[in-house]
Structures are given as C-alpha cells and as structure tokens.
Amino acid sequence: MPRFEDKRLTCPACDHAFDTRLVTGFQIGEKEADFCPRYLDGNPLPDFLHVCPECGFVGFEADYRSLPGHKKLDRVRTLLRGFHWQKGQNLGGAERYRRAALVAIYVGKRSAEIADLYLQATWCSRMEGEPDDEQRNARRKAVKYFELGLEAEEFSPDDLPVVHYLVGELCRRLGDSKKAARHFGRLDELPNVEPWLKQWRDRQQALMP
Ligand SMILES: [Zn+2]
Missing domain, CATH: 1.20.58 (Methane Monooxygenase Hydroxylase; Chain G, domain 1)
Known part of the structure; x- marks a missing residue:
C-alpha cells in the first residue's frame, strides 16, 4: 500500500471542511511506453486528487490552497452543478482526473497541466479496467492539450x-x-x-x- 497522512481541507467552491489523506510515499517499478508507472504497492494516483464530499469539487491539495478569483469560482460551481453531485459519492481514479481536467479548464490552468490530467486519466482508466472508449477519449484530449501547450510554448x-x-x-x-x-x-x-x-x-x- 502507498503511505498516507491525514489532512483536513476546506473546499474553495463551497467552504465545506473535510478529512482526506495525502499520499506520502509509494514505489514505482518500470514505466510503460506512455509513461504510465507500474506501481509496486498499489496505484496512488486517485489519492493525489481530493474530492469535496459536499459539492464534488476535485483538485490537488494545492488547488485547495490557491483560490481562483470570484468569476472563475462561479464558473466552477456551474460546472459542478452539471455533474449532479450526490453528497458523499465515491469517484474512481479515472473519473477524478477527468473531472479535475474540466475544473482546470474552467479555472484557466495552462494547457500543459490539463494535458497531464487527461494523460493520468488514461492511466487510471487502464488500471481500473474501464472500457477502451473512455481511455481513447481521454487520450484524444491529452493530445489536444499537449499540442495547445506546444503551440503556446508552455x-x-x-x-x-x-x-x-x-x-x-x-x-x-x-x-x-x-x-x-x-x-x-x-x-x-x-x-x-x-x-x-x-x-x-x-x-x-x-x-x-
Ligand atoms: Zn465543496
């Protein structure tokens, strides 16, 4: 198992405070040709993203610390409403990365960061045995945002x-x-x-x- 430490976070979208866990250690063996790590003690990727149990906001710990401006937050809240979040719902790793990518788009993160989230969605999708279409869709989006990042010289x-x-x-x-x-x-x-x-x-x- 990866190692964890308890952490309390406050959601930037709804101000709800909740307990989660931070990944503090894990072991990687080889990497696959698309850089997907082969974890020796379980996949820690889902736990890098924290899901607010109240509103479904998804982000890295840093996203809970750096608040986007009011306008961007309003857009994120609109996005979250579209997910029809059910309180306490549990999200798999691939879905966490796909939703984090959408949040990243709404708060205006750089294309390179969005591409990376979609890439990690493809890895989780594969490790979680989702249907191939899910992986392909995320892969297409990863390519799109990597290319936008290249164009913008990010x-x-x-x-x-x-x-x-x-x-x-x-x-x-x-x-x-x-x-x-x-x-x-x-x-x-x-x-x-x-x-x-x-x-x-x-x-x-x-x-x-
Ligand atoms: Zn929230």
Whole structure:
C-alpha cells in the first residue's frame, strides 16, 4: 500500500471542511511506453486528487490552497452543478482526473497541466479496467492539450523531446500514424535528446503499420 497522512481541507467552491489523506510515499517499478508507472504497492494516483464530499469539487491539495478569483469560482460551481453531485459519492481514479481536467479548464490552468490530467486519466482508466472508449477519449484530449501547450510554448526546451515522444506515442495508440510520425520525427531535429528516449521512440515507431 502507498503511505498516507491525514489532512483536513476546506473546499474553495463551497467552504465545506473535510478529512482526506495525502499520499506520502509509494514505489514505482518500470514505466510503460506512455509513461504510465507500474506501481509496486498499489496505484496512488486517485489519492493525489481530493474530492469535496459536499459539492464534488476535485483538485490537488494545492488547488485547495490557491483560490481562483470570484468569476472563475462561479464558473466552477456551474460546472459542478452539471455533474449532479450526490453528497458523499465515491469517484474512481479515472473519473477524478477527468473531472479535475474540466475544473482546470474552467479555472484557466495552462494547457500543459490539463494535458497531464487527461494523460493520468488514461492511466487510471487502464488500471481500473474501464472500457477502451473512455481511455481513447481521454487520450484524444491529452493530445489536444499537449499540442495547445506546444503551440503556446508552455514547455521548457529541455522538456520538448519527452513531450514530442509522448504525444507521438499517444497518437500511435490512437491509430493516427501520420501525426505520430511527425512528433516522433521531432526527436531527430531537437538538440540534446537522451539516447534512451530515441530508443523508446524507435521501438514504438517500429510497431506502426
Ligand atoms: Zn465543496
């Protein structure tokens, strides 16, 4: 089991205070080709996101500390009403990440952060054995937001090789070979690409039709 510590949080959307737990330790083995970690002692990802039992707000601990402005909070409350939250409802990991991604969109987080939430939704979806469609939908959205983040130059030059590799791999999994090849190809143009990343790229590219 991952390790936890108790924590009390106050919801930015409805002011309700509730008890939750913070992940304080976990063990990772290898990573899959889309960087999904293979956890050795259970998947801690769902517990990184805290769900307000009163209104269904979903966010990282930091999201409970940094309040967005009034206008953004009103938009988030409108979004939450659309979920038809039932008090005390339990959400699986994939659903937590999908909802956190929507909250992130409503509070105007950067595309790179939204992409990361959708990526983690695909990992949880896989680990939780959801139907493939759920994974594909989240993967499509991850690609969309990674590309918006690339367009807006949200990634540091050091991160670009990893981002292009990852988007290439996500596109490959979506069956979009053309786009996958374009992102994989960027690794030949960028400076300072780590040899292991090129090896992973070559291995995944070889799987394409
Ligand atoms: Zn709340």
